[in-house]
Structures are given as structure tokens and as C-alpha cells.
Amino acid sequence: MSRLALAAVLALATAAPARADAENGLGLGPRAGALAGAVGATPIGSSAVHYDPAALALGDAEPGFAELAVAFLWAHPLLWVEGVDGQEAPELAADPEPTAALLVGTRFDLGHAFGLRGLHAAFALYTPAAHIFEYDNHPDDRPQWLMWTDRTQHLSVWAGLGVRVTEWLSLGASVRVLFDIELFTTGRVLGVEETTDPRTGEMTVSAETELGEELTVFGRASPILGAVVTPVPDLSFGLAWRGATRVDDWGWARVGGEAAGLGNLGYVYRFSHYYRPHEIALSAAWEVRTDLRLSSELTWAMWSRAVGGSFDRLPGRFGDTLVPAVGVEWAVRPGLDVLAGYRFVRAPFDNLGGPTNLLDNDRHEPSVGMEIALDRLTGEDLPFVLSWSFRLAALSSREERKDWRRFESDADLTHNPGYPGYRHGGVVPSAQAGVEARW
């Protein structure tokens, strides 16, 4: 493939909207975003329904309390791809569209109504701001960002319970629901007309077709289980298992041509727009002083069982990862907390010189944020907490060179859209702002 063609292909691929994984890449809510996801053993309100539902029972809330949190999320990936041989091709630089999403969560003292102490329930909803979901489908050999395309463009709903069994043990369970799509398309060709351009001789075929679609949306539930142990008052340990989940998209299309004297044509398809593997997260939180808390989390993610967008297993190219994260909270003054964090995300995917062109990078993710509890800061009866966070995902530059041994023939090698190779990287700044009200 010529450089120009490679440039065009890569430019087209990277021009598609690239969006980050909200829960894991950006943080579900400003507090989780600021602490880099090291939140399994700390009270984070309704967002615990995703990270460790046992943490729903943590915190110093009054009996009979209820919280409602609303947050707005924004991310603007700034990504780039260039050919390996150093050609000047500015059109390869990616300029993906930013993304915006809304998170609504509530946590309340469910046990209060039944006389049970420490039984808290939570619901959360995450939705893209512009639509409920939007997906792109591309073959795996088309250069595309594996973790930054479509991954926020889905609707997620959580419901969970956390109970403080004893002073030192909390348990929790929740369910995350994503939505699968089944689409059957039936068509009927009514007529085919050929026209030839008298000047160029180019033939155009026009087909008059009736199309009908039958769309069904299914919920896909995945469980999350967690426990938090507090052996001494200032030290907590958390353990959570998050079940694997994905957004499945399947169906078929059939076009009948009998009315036009033609044959029938059809195909079936199956895609996976979002895949999240089984995860086991070990977390810890230590309240060093009354104004300082440290937290950490180590997540093992079973990516080796993952599927690509075309539902292929792609053996060898996906691998399990360990993701470490640390966070710190400092109460600058009563009612004003500064938060910071860092996580390192090892890329779970590598093309390894093969035919796929799914772009993925190791990421360093530092983050900062702030929480302002108006009632404590002002001494007035203002039961609101304002919060914001900023996270910068820095994608380590990565190089992919096509390896002839991975292709059945040299024709397959040289016709691959990523041949002979490319480098890619970038940064993804993201920010969240929210308000939480408590009664």
C-alpha cells in the first residue's frame, strides 16, 4: 500500500469519535475520578455500586439519610497516529470528537424503614449526553482505537445493596445492566435499473428497495460482589469481584430480489461494542490523621478472555493485566478537601505484528480534584457537596510493525491497512463536576 493510501486509511480511522471507558478510564463520578479509582475501601456514595458495593455501607451518614448526586462528565481525547517510516503526514493526527455524559446516583438508608441498621441501597445511571447509545462497526483490521471508541456511548444502570454486618465487616452486592441490541432487517428489491453515463461510459445501478427493521433491546445484567473489612477504626481493606460484561449486537439482514427477477442475499452478524472482563480488586484505605486519608487499589483484569469488536477471540493479543492505583485526600480545612490520585493501566491488547489494527496503549493517569461541603464550610444549613475532578490519561507512545510471519501470504501482508506499520499515542484530558445533596 502506498504511503498516501496508508495515510488516508489511518486518517479515516482516527477521525472517528474516540471516547474513553467512563467507569474505568475516567472514573464514575468526580470523587472516583479524582482518586484515580482507588476507592474500593473508602466511602464514595452511590458510585460504590460499581467499584465495591460493600462501601455503600461506609461513611458517617445519619440514620434515615438519603443522597442524590448528579455529575457531568467531559473528555476530549487528543490522539495521534503516524507511519513508521517517518513520513510527514499531518493528516494522520487524530482529532477525535469530545464526549459528554451524565451520571445520576442515589444512596439511601433502606434499613431505616425496617429497623435494620447499616443497610444502604443505591441506584446509579450513566448515559451519554447526546443519545442513549451510539456504536461504530469496523473490521478488526481497520485501524481504530480499541479502548477509546464507543466505550462511553452506552447506557449503564446499577442497583445495589451494602450492609454493615458488624462494626468491622461490610458486605455488598450489586448488579450492572447494559443493553444488547437485536436487529433484523428485511428488504425487498422491487426493481433494478442500469444507466450508463453517455459521456464517461460509467454504469450506475439503481435498486428500488423496501426495507423493514425489527429492533429489540435486551438488558444484560452482570453481578458485582464486595466486602470491606475494618480491623481497626482507621484502616479498611476491600475485596470486590466485578463480573464480565459487554454490549452485544447481533442480527441479520435479508434482501429478497424475487420481485425484480433476482436472487436473495443475506448475512448474519454479531458485534461486541463494549467488553469489560472479570475483575478482582483489592483495596485499602488508611486514615493517617483526621485530615489525611490514603487509599490504594490493585485490580486484576481477566482480559485474556476478551473479544474484539467483531466478536473474535484474537488469542494471544489480549492478556490479563494488573492495574495499580493510589489516592490521597487532604482536608485543607473543614468542608474543603483536596484529592489526588494516580493509576497505571497496562494495555491489555497488542496487535503483535498481526492482521488486526486495534490501537491500545499503556496509560499513566494522574488526577486531582476537590470537594466542598457547603454546610461544614459555611456553618449554614446547606446540605450540598460540590465536587470536581480532572484526570489526564497519558498514552505511552507505541509502535506496531507488521510481521510477515503473522500473515498467510505476502499479499495479505502488503494489503493490510496497517502495513508496514505505525506509531500511536496521545493524551486524554477529562473533567467531571457534580453536586450531591443529602437529607
Add this chain to the structure above:
Amino acid sequence: MVTRFAIVLSVLALACGPDAGDYPYERTERVDAGTDAGAPPDAGPPEIPDEPLEDWDTTDAGPLSGIFAVDVRVKAKVVVEVEARQLFRLRILQRGRHVRLRTQPCRIDLPAVEGVAELSIPPALEAVLQTKAVEDEGELLDADEPVGAAFTPPPALIVLGAELGDPAADPLPTPDDDARALDEDDDGNPGVTVDAETVLCRRPERAYLALRAVADLAGTVEDLDTLSGDVTPTLEWSILGVTHDCLAAAAELEIEIVPGSTFRALRVGDDQDIDDNGNVSCPEIGIVADELFPEPEPDP
């Protein structure tokens, strides 16, 4: 202490991302890099296999005798109307009305809907195809003076990928009844293997098929170097297998030959005898075909 350290290292190794060791190579030998990636830009002169002229007694041969390149344009309907091209080498020995004829297929393009479903014959199968020459002789001209005479050779029949008792009439083998399928290209697959690309396939695939093509020519000798006329072609195939399910729809496509197929035969000689061996063989005709039979200019 050492044990704990080893356990930690093992856990880290298991969770450090993809492992190339789990991703087997497709091939480990690459004898001539790039040889199957298409013709190199400076390929040098083409290599013509030495193929001597037929050893015929040409005593008293008439003026029409010689070698002709025949371009057959088959009109077919595969969803839409398409044109497929077939190329033959024709050796003629003419004495009055009597003609001895050897018809050798050089290239057959299968009807295709460009960009939607395309089947093509790979070089290995083309070599097999060129062994399918048929010979006939008889009163094939309707006048002693060839110029202006009607030329009506017997139908040229080609069967690929099947061994049929009656090549003209027996049904082709099918996936359910492939006992008569013949692995003529010797690649271990039933029938002969053709390259297949369809809009539903993400990469080039292959189909195994049995094929029967008949070209029934009826024309006129325009001059001693040119024959032309109509063709009544027959083209049928049976898909015996495919390398990927994405070809299933293409395998169901039905080809309908429509009226209007034509042929044109032009004398070839020293100018086309690239290897200077006194014969213009199929590979040489293939090289000069586009020059001999250019695509017609579109109407202004």
C-alpha cells in the same frame, strides 16, 4: 522469602498483558519475500514456457492457415448485466473448405459483479486450463475462398474440476455428490480452486468448484487475418466448498447467459512471438491481448 518473591513474580508475569507466545505464526518460512504480493515493478521480460508449434503437415495449406487469438465476450446476468471475457488460441490449417482446428483456452474470466462478488481463476488453475485443448476438423467453411465464407466450428467444451462420462450432458458434481469431483489443480481440495472476493468477506477467500464452459462460435471470415461473429456460450458451475461462510451468499448467485455474446479472432505471428520459437502460445496471447483487443471507447 524466595518463595514469596517467586509467587509475586509469577502473578505479575501472568498479568502483564498480551503474550506473543500464545499467538502462533501463520508461517515460518518466506523463501522469496513478496513473490505472491503481485508483480514487482521491474519484473523484467516475462518468462514464456517453451511450447513448440503443433507438428502438423502444412503441405498445400490455404491462406487462412495460421494462429489466431480469439477474444470472446460473454454477456451474462448476475443480479445485473455483466460481461465476462474469455481468451482462446486457435490454430487453423485450411485447405479449401476443410479446416483442421485446435482450440486452446488461455484465460476465462468468470462473470462477476465488481465490488460485490468476484470469482477469478488463479495462475495455477490457468495453467491447468491451458492443457484443455480440443481438436476438430471438417468442412467448417462454406466456400473454397475463405474471405467472406461462413465459419462454423464445432462447440469447444471445457470441463474443470470434474470427471464426467458425458462431459457435455452429465450434471456437475455437488457438495452432496462429489464422487466425480476431480482435484485437477492438485491442491488437496475438491474440484478446482478459484479466488473469491465478496463484499461480505473481510479478506480474499477461495471457493472449490466444478465448471463447464462451452463456446459455440458462428462467424464470418472478414479477411485473411480476421474472423468475427456470434457466440452461443454455456457457463455453469457447482460450488463444492468454500473457505469461509461469508461466501455462502455468493455461492447462491445464479448466472444467466443473455443473448449478445460475440467473438473476434485476429491472426498473430512474429510480432507476438515473444520467445521467437515460431509459435504464439497462450502465455504470449495473454500478454498481448489488451493490445489486440482494446476495450471499446464509450459512445460520445
